[in-house]
Amino acid sequence: MPQTRTFATMFNSRGYNRHLYLLKEDNCGGLFYHENNLVSGSLEALIQHLVPTIDYYPDRTYIFTFLLSSRLFIRPYELLAKICLMCIEQQRLNEAVLDKGKIRKFTPKIVQLLIEWTETFPYDFRDERMMRNLKDMTHKIATLDELHRKTMHQMTQSLIRKLTTLNQYEDVLSKLNASVTDRLTVLKTKPQSIQRDVVTICSDPYTLAQQLTHIELVSVLCIITIISYNTCFSDLKKTSNLEAYVEWFNRLSYLVATEICMPVKKKHRARVIEYFIDVARECFNIGNFNSLMAIISGMNMSPVSRLKKTWAKIKTAKFDILEHQMDPSSNFYNYRTALRGAAQRSLTAHSNREKIVIPFFSLLIKDIYFLNEGCANRLMNGHINFEKFWELAKQVSEFMTWRQVECPFERDRKILQYLLTAPVFSEDERRIPSVFMKRHTFRSIIFQNNRN
Known part of the structure; x- marks a missing residue:
């Protein structure tokens, strides 16, 4: 053979x-x-x-x-x-x-x-x-x-097993989307029904980072196959499963923002922020850059960033370091350096934990897209530009290597269920703090009435 x-x-x-x-x-x-x-x-x-x-x-x-x-x-x-x-x-x-x-x-x-x-x-x-x-x-x-x-x-x-896995992944996505929609409807109509939060479900930030890695690795396993299938990336934006992966990134960002904004007291909000900083740092240590970027994005949303008094209660040194690592300046130079380091660690790793590399997916797609758009598929003589496709394949092959890693962390169904189905507020960022703002308003009215 x-x-x-x-x-x-x-x-x-x-x-x-x-x-x-x-x-x-x-x-x-x-x-x-x-x-x-x-x-x-x-x-x-x-x-x-x-x-x-x-x-x-x-x-x-x-x-x-x-x-x-x-x-x-x-x-x-x-x-x-x-x-x-x-x-x-x-x-x-x-x-x-x-x-x-x-x-x-x-x-x-x-x-x-x-x-x-x-x-x-x-x-x-x-x-x-x-x-x-x-x-x-x-x-x-x-x-x-x-x-x-x-x-x-x-x-x-x-082959049949692989195709079955792909079909099951799509079915799960469909059911999760329906579940999230139903729960969000309940949240909007009966906000008092919210009795759980991420810290209650998982008090250990390191465990949460591990469960996020589970979700990312399952998604990556299916997504890279779909990237490869979609005509060398010209139709990536039209692909439902890729859209679902982008939606997962957005969902995690808004989940972070929602969890931070929900508590009424500043000290509780500060505790949640510190919790997610630790989750983000562990994601970085694991090599899960996609979840790391999603968490940072959520913490930089306007409803969170404008909580000045809450941020004043927090030592932000760890968060500043993480933001520096994912700084978009110079075409994400710091992130790309960290990614190369993680990739090198993966090559010489002796355990599955050390082999994990989950790139910032949106940037990977952007890199592939611009490489594809920047070079012609055919040369003037009608030949296929194999040199171009060599470069494309080189980028995709790295991702193919990373997808083959088995997640070494034990699955926690309760945490995974919460991460995937907990209601989060929509992209209209004014809705994110609506519940806790109503509580603040109610408390303010009572306080003023008592004073009067």
Whole structure:
């Protein structure tokens, strides 16, 4: 079976180098190299370069980059059908008498290619046409070589599990959104019904940071698949699951603001602010930059920042350090430095906790979007600009590495349920302090009446 490298190591070089990985004769028909790096090629030649033969298997770097970018030029199910046809023609699989020796050498390589495709881009196979083509190929392979029947079955079962997870994630999102809407309606009509707050549910800020990391890692697992599927990022803003992930960021920000503004007394609000500062600091230590940024955003909202007397009761040194780390100036230079440090720690880590890297997702999407918009997909001669897609794949591959980490923290269903469904006020920031403002007004009237 051809050996493959991890995502963490496969993009360390400048580009795809033919002398490192080209196992067949140096035939560059339709492909253009610069300093031994593949920079462009016709679609037909690039597809041909993906198809394994008896003595050649494409490098994983090339497989990932081409499968990621090819959907701009050919639909995945059409690509799979074309690969199948090329294999049949090249290996003469339709002939009455087959060379079983050659078949035994070729079969492991096409099996490996299918495994890499289903593992890296499972979302492609939600298309029934794609699944039908896959079944046709696996049936053909099993017919030619009985030894790989079990491998094909395991691959298919693994793919089905991944697709089931994606479907379940979407169902959960739908149910959570409905639950949040219902609870928010109750909050607006009966504010006195609020009996719980985040500190009551989880008094330990470190535990809350760990539960936030659970949510982020589950989301990332599904989101990166969808990023890869969406035509190299040109339609990212139209993708419902990506919108849901952005909504999660916004929800966490408004949850922080709501929790801070709800208490009537300044000392209680100050306690909640200090609590979220500790949560944010632990998110930073874990490597959960998305939750960190969401918390900082919530604490910088106008309803929170204007609580001057409350902030006066707090030692803000820790918060100032966190704000400095996520400072947007110089294109988020401080954050990018911290992210590189976390990524380096992940590469040399001995535990899953040290491997966790959850980037600030909105900035990642922005980086990918501008890289995509800044370069043409095709060159003047009609060739596909493979050099551009190499850079895109390099960015996405880092995220692919980070998504593979299993969360080492124990799940707390009660805390997770609260984080995902607790009612928060809408984007109209004037609504956020409405409940505690009504309480203040009521207390003020009583106080004035007593004085009178």
